[in-house]
Amino acid sequence: MEPKEERVIREDERPKMLIVDDNKQNIEMLMELFHGEYRIAAARNATRALKVAFSDAPPDIILADIIMPGMDGYEFCAQIKEDLRTKNIPVIFVTAVSEVMDQNRGFALGAVDYITKPFHPPVVKARVKLHLNLKRKQDLLEKYAFIDALTEIPNRRRFDEVMLKEWNRACRSTYPLSLILIDIDHFKNYNDTYGHGQGDDCLRRVAVAMSRSLRRAGDFVARYGGEEFAVVLPDTPAPQALEAAKNILSAVDELNIAHKSSSVALHVTISLGIATITPDDSKSALELKDLIEAADKKLYEAKSLGRHTIACYSWLHMT
Ligand SMILES: [Mg+2]
Structure with missing residues (x-):
């Protein structure tokens, strides 16, 4: 029983390939070539292929014919590259040598390669594999460029975005x-008392607690700086933001991380500053940096009020 289950898991990890070609024989030929190594979906026209590409299970690589009735391969490729969900999927054009084609046009649209028929199977396979590996590396790079290495929550760069x-x-x-x-x-006292190793561990645990305390799908937390964090709450008016802040404050309290050199409590605590922008005529002159400055000012206020507390205001009350 067990080896069989293992095989199923491995099969699921195979990369997904989408083939679009109006010619049935061409599809069959490519399917035969890649059978076993990839999970293959095929479409006889570009419109159907776009549906597969924009689905919840997008392909990892696309092989596309150029000359097709209706939407051609160029237009198909352009649409793939225009959409944020699919723009990183490599598109390889598969064409017959006899077809009149404009390679520059394909590359300009974002295609990564051309394969011409008749195929030399090992070469075709190697090129597909190469582009797949490049895409994987690109995905990883993009992922880690926006993740804080210590806490593994989004970093300042991602926050800015x-x-x-x-x-x-x-x-x-x-x-x-x-x-x-x-x-x-x-x-700082915590680090001085317990050492930086334990300080790092404290940051990690606080980051996890904060992430978990956020309730809605669009809510977002990032590491903003050393021991500073930022939470973005879309579609959230001031009273609900205060509720979210209370949840975060309690979540960190509940970690109950001992902090004997704190003047506030016996455990690690946080201070929070909230700013809310409410749609109003007065906002037209405001800029993003005003919102960040307002929250920062409130954070400062929370600290001067004795820390372990929340300070907030709605944008409308700002003078
Ligand atoms: Mg064709």
């Missing part, structure tokens, strides 16, 4: 947007 996106969205819509800036209280 998400914040800008949500700011622009809030400006276009009628939704409020809240930002919480968070600081671990007396973290």
